[in-house]
Amino acid sequence: xxxxxxxxxxxxxxxxxxxxxxxxxxxxxxxxxxxxxxxxxxxxxxxxxxxxxxxxxxxxxxxxxxxxxxxxxxxxxxxxxxxxxxxxxxxxxxxxxxxxxxxxxxxxxxxxxxxxxxxxxxxxxxxxxxxxxxxxxxxxxxxxxxxxxxxxxxxxxxxxxxxxxxxxxxxxxxxxxxxxxxxxxxxxxxxxxxxxxxxxxxxxxxxxxxxxxxxxxxxxxxxxxxxxxxxxxxxxxxxxxxxxxxxxxxxxxxxxxxxxxxxxxxxxxxxxxxxxxxxxxxxxxxxxxxxxxxxxxxxxxxxxxxxxxxxxxxxxxxxxxxxxxxxxxxxxxxxxxxxxxxxxxxxxxxxxxxxxxxxxxxxxxxxxxx
Amino acid sequence: xxxxxxxxxxxxxxxxxxxxxxxxxxxxxxxxxxxxxxxxxxxxxxxxxxxxxxxxxxxxxxxxxxxxxxxxxxxxxxxxxxxxxxxxxxxxxxxxxxxxxxxxxxxxxxxxxxxxxxxxxxxxxxxxxxxxxxxxxxxxxxxxxxxxxxxxxxxxxxxxxxxxxxxxxxxxxxxxxxxxxxxxxxxxxxxxxxxxxxxxxxxxxxxxxxxxxxxxxxxxxxxxxxxxxxxxxxxxxxxxxxxxxxxxxxxxxxxxxxxxxxxxxxxxxxxxxxxxxxxxxxxxxxxxxxxxxxxxxxxxxxxxxxxxxxxxxxxxxxxxxxxxxxxxxxxxxxxxxxxxxxxxxxxxxxxxxxxxxxxxxxxxxxxxxxxxxxxxxxxxxxxxxxxxxxxxxxxxxxxxxxxxxxxxxxxxxxxxxxxxxxxxxxxxxxxxxxxxxxxxxxxxxxxxxxxxxxxxxxxxxxxxxxxxxxxxxxxxxxxxxxxxxxxxxxxxxxxxxxxxxxxxxxxxxxxxxxxxxxxxxxxxxxxxxxxxxxxxxxxxxxxxxxxxxxxxxxxxxxxxx
Numbered sequence: 001x002x003x004x005x006x007x008x009x010x011x012x013x014x015x016x017x018x019x020x021x022x023x024x025x026x027x028x029x030x031x032x033x034x035x036x037x038x039x040x041x042x043x044x045x046x047x048x049x050x051x052x053x054x055x056x057x058x059x060x061x062x063x064x065x066x067x068x069x070x071x072x073x074x075x076x077x078x079x080x081x082x083x084x085x086x087x088x089x090x091x092x093x094x095x096x097x098x099x100x101x102x103x104x105x106x107x108x109x110x111x112x113x114x115x116x117x118x119x120x121x122x123x124x125x126x127x128x129x130x131x132x133x134x135x136x137x138x139x140x141x142x143x144x145x146x147x148x149x150x151x152x153x154x155x156x157x158x159x160x161x162x163x164x165x166x167x168x169x170x171x172x173x174x175x176x177x178x179x180x181x182x183x184x185x186x187x188x189x190x191x192x193x194x195x196x197x198x199x200x201x202x203x204x205x206x207x208x209x210x211x212x213x214x215x216x217x218x219x220x221x222x223x224x225x226x227x228x229x230x231x232x233x234x235x236x237x238x239x240x241x242x243x244x245x246x247x248x249x250x251x252x253x254x255x256x257x258x259x260x261x262x263x264x265x266x267x268x269x270x271x272x273x274x275x276x277x278x279x280x281x282x283x284x285x286x287x288x289x290x291x292x293x294x295x296x297x298x299x300x301x302x303x304x305x306x307x308x309x310x311x312x313x314x315x316x317x318x319x320x321x322x323x324x325x326x327x328x329x330x331x332x333x334x335x336x337x338x339x340x341x342x343x344x345x346x347x348x349x350x351x352x353x354x355x356x357x358x359x360x361x362x363x364x365x366x367x368x369x370x
Numbered sequence: 371x372x373x374x375x376x377x378x379x380x381x382x383x384x385x386x387x388x389x390x391x392x393x394x395x396x397x398x399x400x401x402x403x404x405x406x407x408x409x410x411x412x413x414x415x416x417x418x419x420x421x422x423x424x425x426x427x428x429x430x431x432x433x434x435x436x437x438x439x440x441x442x443x444x445x446x447x448x449x450x451x452x453x454x455x456x457x458x459x460x461x462x463x464x465x466x467x468x469x470x471x472x473x474x475x476x477x478x479x480x481x482x483x484x485x486x487x488x489x490x491x492x493x494x495x496x497x498x499x500x501x502x503x504x505x506x507x508x509x510x511x512x513x514x515x516x517x518x519x520x521x522x523x524x525x526x527x528x529x530x531x532x533x534x535x536x537x538x539x540x541x542x543x544x545x546x547x548x549x550x551x552x553x554x555x556x557x558x559x560x561x562x563x564x565x566x567x568x569x570x571x572x573x574x575x576x577x578x579x580x581x582x583x584x585x586x587x588x589x590x591x592x593x594x595x596x597x598x599x600x601x602x603x604x605x606x607x608x609x610x611x612x613x614x615x616x617x618x619x620x621x622x623x624x625x626x627x628x629x630x631x632x633x634x635x636x637x638x639x640x641x642x643x644x645x646x647x648x649x650x651x652x653x654x655x656x657x658x659x660x661x662x663x664x665x666x667x668x669x670x671x672x673x674x675x676x677x678x679x680x681x682x683x684x685x686x687x688x689x690x691x692x693x694x695x696x697x698x699x700x701x702x703x704x705x706x707x708x709x710x711x712x713x714x715x716x717x718x719x720x721x722x723x724x725x726x727x728x729x730x731x732x733x734x735x736x737x738x739x740x741x742x743x744x745x746x747x748x749x750x751x752x753x754x755x756x757x758x759x760x761x762x763x764x765x766x767x768x769x770x771x772x773x774x775x776x777x778x779x780x781x782x783x784x785x786x787x788x789x790x791x792x793x794x795x796x797x798x799x800x801x802x803x804x805x806x807x808x809x810x811x812x813x814x815x816x817x818x819x820x821x822x823x824x825x826x827x828x829x830x831x832x833x834x835x836x837x838x839x840x841x842x843x844x845x846x847x848x849x850x851x852x853x854x855x856x857x858x859x860x861x862x863x864x865x866x867x868x869x870x871x872x873x874x875x876x877x878x879x880x881x882x883x884x885x886x887x888x889x890x891x892x893x894x895x896x897x898x899x900x901x902x903x904x905x906x907x908x909x910x911x912x913x914x915x916x917x918x919x920x921x922x923x924x925x926x927x928x929x930x931x
Contacts, residue, residue, distance in 0.1 A: 074730045154915045159665045159729045163865040164911065170862045171904045178900055289862065293737050300734060333745035340738020344731040345724055 008225045017218070024055075024214035029207055045203040052210040052278040054318050055217050059271035061298040061314035062217075062224050062307060067264040068296065069304035070228050071257060072240030073157065077165030079292035080172055081140040081265040085272030086282040087176075088139060090189035091123060092132035093200075093277060097193045109191065110184045120182045129196055140269030141262045148261040152254050157243070166289050173287035188283025195277050206278065213274045217311075220267050224307050227263070236260055237305075297336070300343050303350025312352060418445060422481060425455055426462030426497050433497060434506050441510030449514050451481040456507050461494035469494065513542055521552040528558035532565065532590075540566050557586045568594065577617055584621035595622045636774045637891045643780040645887025646787035647849075649880060650842030651860045652867035653794060654835025656879040659868055660811050661831050664722060664732045668740035669864065670857025672836045675713055676706035676843025677852045678747060681756050696761040699844075706844040707837040713743075714836025718829050740857070748854040755853040764848055779848045790841055795876050797834070807831050870910050872917075886910075 009017065028051075032043040060082055068074050094108045103112040107119060125131040147168065151161060179185035198205040227233050238246045239253050247253055276282045285291070294317070302313025317339070324332035347354050421443070424436035437455075440448045454460040454470040460481070461469050468481035471489065478489045499507070508530065515527030524546075531543065543562050550556045564579035564587075583591050598609045598618040609615050655669045680702040687698040717739060725732040760779055767777040798804035806827045809817040818824045846856065863886065871882025886906055893902035 150911060156914060159733060160869060162733060163869055167862050167866055167907050171907045174900045174903060296734060333741045337738040337741030341721060341735050344735040
């Protein structure tokens with residue numbers, strides 16, 4: 001087992017990944033705490049939630065890459081799984097506010113506002129972190145499994161599948177926008193106070209969340225790498241390239257597609273759960289079709305079928321987004337739109353593929369994800 | 371009659387004391403008669419004038435009396451002044467003349483002569499009215515309107531009476547009912563009468579009232595009828611007469627049944643209307659998808675461009691041809707088609723043709739295009755919705771049943787869609803371009819081998835599909851808001867139409883669009899708009915389980931690729 005995992009990367013690759021993990025969970029906190037504020041190397045407190053947000057997006061990109069880059073199934077509905085994890089975490093955080101809300105009631109503020117007298121049944125259990133965790137782990141995957149089963153069974157694929165998933169996220173967004181659905185409607189869940197007793201306002205909590213996110217991302221990366229390097233990963237790639245031939249060779253592609261689709265949703269849900277306490281809000285706009293399509297472009301920008309590319313792309317696009325929304329908000333959509341067009345027209349392998357074609361590494365063995 | 375108040379006293383004494391003498395002298399008699407008649411007519415005219423002028427009086431009780439008497443006089447020339455008083459647009463000058471102001475209050479007409487008055491030079495004072503004056507006013511206005519020549523005005527008055535009927539109107543209603551020839555006015559008046567009589571004592575009249583309600587009533591009468599069927603705590607009926615209770619129950623049932631029927635008709639109409647708009651949005655999408663296997667995410671923006679083209683044409687008309695403003699829509703039809711078609715062709719030539727055989731990438735690239743288009747429109751026209759006015763022939767509607775209005779704009783759009791679909795069908799079936807489009811849809815390589823210029827066909831088809839979406843935008847501008855995000859609202863639904871209907875066949879798209887539209891509208895009252903949408907989505911996924919290629923799949927070799 002350990003040998004297998006060790007074989008996932010070259011020595012250099014492992015060195016780099018552990019180096020990055022080390023940088024995230026040890027170097028950055030050290031730079032924050034021990035380096036004086038006026039120093040160039042000081043990492044300010046506000047950087048941690050921001051970086052944590054990017055890491056969550058990177059995890060989403062990883063999930064999208066598994067299903068799109070490796071299996072060739074474009075999902076335009078990953079925002080749903082992300083939001084499911086996010087809402088589950090948000091519900092726990094809402095319950096942990098206790099009576100410190102604006103209305104000093106045991107119920108979440110928006111329920112008091114709607115004049116609800118008791119907690120709806122689907123909020124039961126969210127007083128406990130362990131229950132919320134269970135839901136975060138199970139619900140997105142389970143939902144994806146059921147949805148995927150019906151979709152893949154009737155061999156919906158290609159653009160049809162993309163559109164059906166888009167309709168799914170659109171419908172759920174409308175559902176969550178309703179006040180009566182019981183998830184805070186338009187405003188979503190917000191005004192969180194603490195997680196597991198730690199105040200979310202404290203810099204140390206933010207730093208801790210960031211470190212956990214970094215660690216989880218690292219583990220997800222290793223798991224994803226393990227999957228795509230295994231025999232199962234090869235079959236997924238084969239399904240992407242010529243599905244009918246895989247079927248004729250005796251594989252039931254339904255099982256493989258369903259497996260990777262569920263795993264992808266699972267990762268996405270965890271990313272959502274880590275996202276919410278760091279950003280401090282979850283609302284239905286996370287389920288806008290736009291958001292889910294943006295996830296696809298992160299992967300496309302970095303390079304499909306290369307997990308590292310997905311991570312890189314998510315970071316690149318989101319840093320650009322942060323910069324544009326401050327510096328030139330009117331031109332962000334132009335940039336994003338042109339990015340979509342340019343990447344699909346001129347860089348079908350993403351920037352990673354583009355750089356690789358120039359570097360010497362290209363001459364060394366390419367992973368089999370052509 | 372009231373005239374005698376106004377006869378001068380001496381005249382009274384002549385007629386009273388020496389009547390015998392007068393009768394014996396024919397000359398005197400003649401003179402007296404002339405005198406009398408002229409007195410009466412002068413008195414009448416003076417009376418009307420002074421009553422009208424009393425509307426501007428400072429005392430509310432004088433206004434009240436004037437209003438009441440004007441109503442009794444039945445002279446329709448008093449109507450403008452009365453309704454102006456109701457809308458607080460009546461003013462009086464310091465000389466005591468009445469002026470009716472327009473809504474902007476910068477122009478006025480003399481209430482008596484109807485001549486224009488220079489408002490600027492006058493010192494105006496508005497009479498103050500309160501709710502009790504208002505009650506008199508609405509009664510007087512209703513009376514005057516009921517004696518109007520126009521059936522539409524009479525109907526309006528009758529409906530007004532129905533809303534706030536009182537037993538005081540009984541005589542008026544009965545009198546107008548006798549004269550009335552128009553059926554719908556008659557029905558409404560009968561209902562007013564029924565409402566009044568029902569509260570009376572006479573049994574035969576009450577039962578007749580209930581029967582009239584049963585025949586013509588709508589769901590506004592639920593309350594009245596249910597009142598008759600109420601029980602107290604012991605289970606005894608408040609209404610003692612069982613015959614009346616029975617007929618009330620029957621009437622209630624009849625009205626409910628009729629209401630269900632009317633609701634279904636209304637749902638069907640609005641469903642067809644929604645479906646016809648979805649059809650315009652999805653038709654082009656289905657054609658290009660069938661032809662190239664390309665999902666054009668920027669298709670919704672073609673709707674948006676069509677709507678903005680309509681907006682631009684409208685503004686050009688306001689600027690340069692204000693007198694022909696109502697006909698801007700005719701010019702907007704080719705304009706919106708061309709605007710979207712040109713943008714579509716540019717897209718196809720510059721981006722989409724480089725992505726053949728990569729449908730998922732095309733999807734992302736066209737999404738990028740849609741972002742650019744939305745942002746361009748937002749920066750050009752502003753992020754706010756723009757206003758596109760309905761020309762006069764599209765505003766208003768036809769009342770099919772009591773309370774159910776089908777707007778002209780929606781009816782015209784349905785007709786328009788039928789026209790467009792027929793044109794597209796003819797284009798695909800009867801022209802050589804259509805033949806080429808169909809052959810490329812069925813088998814691109816084979817068509818190319820036979821010498822069909824597939825790339826040109828792609829270009830023209832893409833232009834056509836986008837142009838049809840542009841027409842959809844024109845239609846949408848007449849019933850909804852026009853904003854940069856317009857296309858976004860329809861894109862998911864039009865995809866659903868394509869998925870449901872299958873590709874390559876107009877019949878599939880028509881069935882898909884109308885089906886989704888009608889099912890949506892029938893579900894809305896039961897489950898709410900949002901849940902309705904979700905149910906439709908689940909239904910589509912369930913349906914695809916059975917027919918993965920849509921309802922109307924192409925058969926034969928083109929199926930798999």
